[in-house]
Amino acid sequence: MIEFGHFLAFIGFSLSALLTYVGLKGDRRLAGFLAIAAFLVLFVSFLTIVRAFLISDFSVALVTNNSHTMKPFIYKFAGTWGNHEGSMALWCLVMAGFGAAGAYWLRTGREVFEARTLGVQGLLTTGALAYLLFASSPFTRLDNPPLQGGDLNPLLQDPALAAHPPMLYLGYVGYSFVFALAAAGLIEGRIDQIWARTARRWAMAAFVPLTLGIALGSYWAYYELGWGGWWFWDPVENASLMPWLVGAALLHSVIVTEKRGSFRAWTTLLAVMAFCFSILGAFLVRSGLLTSVHAFAVDPLRGSLLLGGLLFYGGLALALFAARAPSLKGGPEHLLISREGALMGNNLVIFVATLTVLLGTMFPLIAEAAGEVMSVGEPYFNLTFTPIMAIALAVLPIVQAWSWGRADVSSLWKWGAAFLLIVGVFALFGVGPMNIPLLSGVGFGLGVWLIGGAIYELARRAKLPRRVFKLPKRVWGMTLAHAGLGVFVLGAVGETSLRSHTTLALEVGQSTEVAGWAFTLEDVDPIEGPNWYADKATLTATRGGVEALLQPEKRIYPAARMPTTETAIHKTGLSDLYVAIGDRRTVEGAPRWTFEVFVNPMIDLIYWGVLLIGIGGILSMFPGRGKSG
Amino acid sequence: MIKAATLALFMSLQSSGSVLDDPQEEARAQKLMREIRCVACENEPISQSASDIAEDMRDRVRVLIEEGKSDAEIRSWFVDRYGEFVLFRPDAEGVSGMLLWGLPFAILIAGAAVLIARRSTASQSEIDRVAPDHEYEIED
Numbered sequence: 001m002i003e004f005g006h007f008l009a010f011i012g013f014s015l016s017a018l019l020t021y022v023g024l025k026g027d028r029r030l031a032g033f034l035a036i037a038a039f040l041v042l043f044v045s046f047l048t049i050v051r052a053f054l055i056s057d058f059s060v061a062l063v064t065n066n067s068h069t070m071k072p073f074i075y076k077f078a079g080t081w082g083n084h085e086g087s088m089a090l091w092c093l094v095m096a097g098f099g100a101a102g103a104y105w106l107r108t109g110r111e112v113f114e115a116r117t118l119g120v121q122g123l124l125t126t127g128a129l130a131y132l133l134f135a136s137s138p139f140t141r142l143d144n145p146p147l148q149g150g151d152l153n154p155l156l157q158d159p160a161l162a163a164h165p166p167m168l169y170l171g172y173v174g175y176s177f178v179f180a181l182a183a184a185g186l187i188e189g190r191i192d193q194i195w196a197r198t199a200r201r202w203a204m205a206a207f208v209p210l211t212l213g214i215a216l217g218s219y220w221a222y223y224e225l226g227w228g229g230w231w232f233w234d235p236v237e238n239a240s241l242m243p244w245l246v247g248a249a250l251l252h253s254v255i256v257t258e259k260r261g262s263f264r265a266w267t268t269l270l271a272v273m274a275f276c277f278s279i280l281g282a283f284l285v286r287s288g289l290l291t292s293v294h295a296f297a298v299d300p301l302r303g304s305l306l307l308g309g310l311l312f313y314g315g316l317a318l319a320l321f322a323a324r325a326p327s328l329k330g331g332p333e334h335l336l337i338s339r340e341g342a343l344m345g346n347n348l349v350i351f352v353a354t355l356t357v358l359l360g361t362m363f364p365l366i367a368e369a370a371g372e373v374m375s376v377g378e379p380y381f382n383l384t385f386t387p388i389m390a391i392a393l394a395v396l397p398i399v400q401a402w403s404w405g406r407a408d409v410s411s412l413w414k415w416g417a418a419f420l421l422i423v424g425v426f427a428l429f430g431v432g433p434m435n436i437p438l439l440s441g442v443g444f445g446l447g448v449w450l451i452g453g454a455i456y457e458l459a460r461r462a463k464l465p466r467r468v469f470k471l472p473k474r475v476w477g478m479t480l481a482h483a484g485l486g487v488f489v490l491g492a493v494g495e496t497s498l499r500s501h502t503t504l505a506l507e508v509g510q511s512t513e514v515a516g517w518a519f520t521l522e523d524v525d526p527i528e529g530p531n532w533y534a535d536k537a538t539l540t541a542t543r544g545g546v547e548a549l550l551q552p553e554k555r556i557y558p559a560a561r562m563p564t565t566e567t568a569i570h571k572t573g574l575s576d577l578y579v580a581i582g583d584r585r586t587v588e589g590a591p592r593w594t595f596e597v598f599v600n601p602m603i604d605l606i607y608w609g610v611l612l613i614g615i616g617g618i619l620s621m622f623p624g625r626g627k628s629g
Numbered sequence: 630m631i632k633a634a635t636l637a638l639f640m641s642l643q644s645s646g647s648v649l650d651d652p653q654e655e656a657r658a659q660k661l662m663r664e665i666r667c668v669a670c671e672n673e674p675i676s677q678s679a680s681d682i683a684e685d686m687r688d689r690v691r692v693l694i695e696e697g698k699s700d701a702e703i704r705s706w707f708v709d710r711y712g713e714f715v716l717f718r719p720d721a722e723g724v725s726g727m728l729l730w731g732l733p734f735a736i737l738i739a740g741a742a743v744l745i746a747r748r749s750t751a752s753q754s755e756i757d758r759v760a761p762d763h764e765y766e767i768e769d
Contacts, residue, residue: 227677234672333756336748348740356733363729372725377674377717379664384733404759501659501676582679 002060005048006139009089012042012096013133016125019099023119024187028111031118032103038125039093039100046080046093049138053080059145062086062138068151068559070531078162079152084286084302085138087165091282092128094166094173099125102177108198113188120180127309135305151559154532160220164213171210172243172278178203178250179317182271186320189327191264196257199271201621203254206274207247208617214240215610226565226580228501228598230606233378238361239281242354246274249350252343260404262331262340265321266347272317277354279310289365335406342399342407349392356384393446393489394419396482397453401460422449436497443493450486454479477620484612491574491605498601505585505592515599517541517548517577524593532557534566537581537593546572552581552595575601649691658690661703664718665690668711 015038023031052060053076056069066083067076075082081090099121106114132138155161181199185191217240222230231237250270256263283289287303334340360376367374398415399407423445430441458479462468502514506521513519522538534555541548548570555564570577582594649655662676667683675683675690686707693703707715721730749756 225677226679229677232677333749333751335751335756336745338756339761341744341748344744345741348737348744352733352737352740355736359729359732363725367725370725373712373714374719374725375666375672375714375717376719376729377664377666377672379718380729383718384730388733388737401761403761405756406758408758 001048002052002057002139002141005045006137008041008045008048009092009129009133009139012038012045012092013126013129015041016096016099016122016129019122020119020126023115023117023122025119026112026115028115028118031115031122035096035099035103035118035122038122039096042093042096042129046089049086049089050077050080053077053086056149058147058149059141060138061140061142064142064146064149066152067149068531069148070559071152071157072530074159074162075152075157079156081165082152082156082161085132085136087169088128088132088136089138090165091169091173092125092132094169095121095125095128095176098174098177102180102202106198108194110188110190110194113184113190113195116184116187117177117180120183121177124176124180124313127313131302131305131309135302148559151531151557154555154557154560154562154564155224157557158220158224160216161224164216164220167209167213167216168240169213171206171208171213171247172240172281174202174206174209175243175247175275175278178206178271179275179313182268183317183320186268186317186324189324191257191268191324191328193258193261196254196264196267199267200251200254200258203247203250203271203274204617204621207244207251208614210240210244210247211610211617212614214244215607215614219607222603223567223569223578224564226567226596228499228578228580228596228600230495230603233360233381235361236285238357239284242357243274243277243281245350245354245357246270246277249347249354250274252346252350256340256343260331260334260340262334263344264331265325265328268321268328270347272314272321276310276314276317279306279313283307283310284361332405334404337402337407337409339399339402339404339407342395342402345395345399346392349388353385353388356388357381360384390446393450393485396485397449397456400453400457400478400482419449422452440493440497443497444490447486447488447490447493450489451483452486454483454486457482473619473622477616477618477622479616480619481613481616484609484614484616486609487605487612488609491602491607491609494602495600495606500599502597503582504595504597505587506595507590507592514597517543517597517599519597521593521595527553529555531559535581535584537595539568539579539595541570541577548572548577550577550579552579554581571604574604575599576603649694654694657700658687658694661690661694661700662687664704664716665707666715666717668715674717 015034019031019034019038022034049062051057052063053067054073056063056067056076058064058067062083062085066086067079071079079086081087099118102114102118102121106117108114178199181195181202182191185195185199214237217237218230221227221232250267253263253267253270257267283303283306286306287300289303360380363376364374398412398419402408423442426445426448427438427441430436430444431438434441458468458471458475459465461475462471500515504512504514504519506512506519508521508523511518511520519539519541522540524535524537527534527536532555534553536551536553539550539552541550550568550570552568553566555566556562557564565580567578567580569579576598578598578600580596580598582596584591584593586592649658659676663674665675665686667673667675667678667680667686669680669682670678673683675686677683689706690703693706698706704716713719719729720726
């Protein structure tokens with residue numbers, strides 16, 4: 001079966017190569033057929049890999065290295081993409097999928113442009129498949145198949161992590177189609193408002209799953225790693241944040257191109273860069289260049305090939321861009337204080353924030369080359385990235401009401417006063433009664449300011465309450481996304497500044513008090529799962545009549561010889577009481593268990609905020625009133 | 630019996646990861662623990678790692694705070710033993726430190742300067758003002 005899949009992958013490779021030629025030549029009909037055919041062929045090919053995992057076919061090297069007969073069904077299935085080769089196969093499949101989706105849904109009335117977009121997508125898919133087939137083949141057989149396989153990394157045996165890679169790849173690879181649109185637009189020399197309207201849709205189609213994929217990964221890290229945090233500024237996390245940021249800048253810049261026909265060069269450049277940052281992310285994660293707690297498939301050769309691909313595609317796009325740049329100037333005039341100016345500021349801030357993440361991630365490498373050894377981590381990003389982004393968030397509610405061309409600045413002082421009032425009240429309330437750091441109070445004020453600003457803007461546009469629900473979905477999308485950002489800020493500030501962390505060492509039957517909760521360790525039992533065994537602790541915690549039962553586990557997966565922590569989380573409102581079990585030690589002859597106890601206030605707001613951003617993004621993809629395309 | 634249990638509880642809290650009595654000092658300790666890298670782990674601060682060395686390093690942070698050391702003194706205590714590598718928050722000293730800390734803000738300021746310098750010189754009246762939502766006007 002796997003040979004059949006291998007064969008089909010070669011067919012898919014040939015079809016993609018053919019699609020490149022036919023598409024760039026401008027045959028829309030044939031290019032559409034080829035794109036859909038390539039996707040179907042690769043889909044069946046991918047299914048043969050999935051099948052090998054499901055039936056634990058250990059004659060396939062990939063299955064032997066990454067699967068085990070005792071593994072639950074869902075993780076046999078999701079294990080397909082829990083490794084380098086399988087995830088690259090998924091990458092190729094999603095890329096061909098975007099080609100097929102484009103063949104079906106891309107309707108701009110410009111057949112040659114559409115054909116060329118599909119052609120460029122074919123070129124990208126051909127490259128990805130060449131990498132899959134010649135440098136990371138999932139189809140390799142073993143001469144002497146073993147009776148049992150290694151196991152999927154137990155940390156990845158988790159529902160959120162099963163869904164995380166497909167989501168993330170819809171985002172990363174979705175930007176390949178945005179890249180294709182930009183390249184085709186440049187070939188045609190027609191980066192105009194119709195192009196921008198199309199590009200905005202597809203950029204959103206990549207942005208939403210990328211947002212949700214990152215959130216899933218963050219939530220997984222939160223409850224699975226047992227560290228009590230949700231974002232660690234790890235190089236792998238940064239690798240996903242960079243394309244997200246460039247994507248966010250693109251979504252704002254492309255609006256100016258769509259509505260006014262300006263910023264055409266910059267928008268095109270961002271459309272190209274979003275995918276370049278996606279490949280850069282893949283390179284950072286897979287090359288082994290950076291040390292990370294969750295880098296996988298470390299191989300310098302594969303890294304160099306990815307870097308080569310990045311330089312090739314990026315160089316090609318930049319050459320095209322340079323050739324067409326003179327034609328990308330122009331658009332109606334605008335003053336600095338205008339909607340255009342505001343969106344330009346938005347892009348400057350987000351772009352500098354992206355460069356900051358890149359700098360912080362790459363700096364230890366650069367320093368190492370210069371003979372210095374250093375580390376860059378959370379404190380650096382908190383002191384650079386966070387204040388830079390805070391500038392954009394502070395002005396957002398003010399500038400989102402500005403007009404195109406030139407804005408009315410007569411009420412600017414009222415806006416400034418409102419901002420200072422809200423942030424000031426929260427800051428004073430924070431340092432006074434709440435006794436939290438000044439900046440945390442400012443952060444809460446900022447979150448409330450953003451939510452209030454989003455609601456105010458919705459009301460302003462509706463003018464009358466009864467018309468709120470008649471507003472176009474796109475306006476609702478913007479409101480929800482900006483309010484979601486505010487909700488996220490509240491959660492992030494709350495969790496970061498109010499969380500508490502205590503380490504306990506308890507004997508069975510012993511009690512103690514942490515953060516107002518009275519803890520008792522009732523029992524620790526050995527238990528067994530399908531492919532693991534564990535120590536399961538039972539703790540009760542009470543606070544003011546509220547009783548929580550917490551059962552954290554420490555699991556050992558014998559096949560992978562690896563321990564994992566299963567945290568116990570008790571939700572009270574928006575906060576989590578979070579317990580992870582640590583080591584067993586002997587203190588004065590008596591056995592004691594250690595526990596990491598976190599109280600994480602407002603953590604749920606982080607995920608509600610991200611969800612709102614995602615819903616807002618989906619809404620804004622719908623056509624406005626009386627507009628199509 | 631009760632006395633023994635109390636003593637045991639006290640001992641247990643002392644034995645590992647005992648927190649400092651003063652919540653302000655403990656908050657300081659936890660902030661420092663997020664800045665100091667576990668020397669035997671992959672890119673993890675000592676606040677996260679479950680390894681023994683991280684545990685020892687956490688205890689050391691608390692001991693140093695109890696001795697009345699300032700944040701800077703505690704950081705340099707670790708740097709003296711393990712090198713610059715141990716700090717997730719490198720100093721803004723030397724060429725590399727200045728580049729790392731200065732570049733983001735320098736690019737931001739330079740970018741803003743370029744945008745302001747390239748602004749349109751047209752006068753107010755020459756430019757049409759178009760409401761952001763004019764295309765979305767709801768028909769009454």
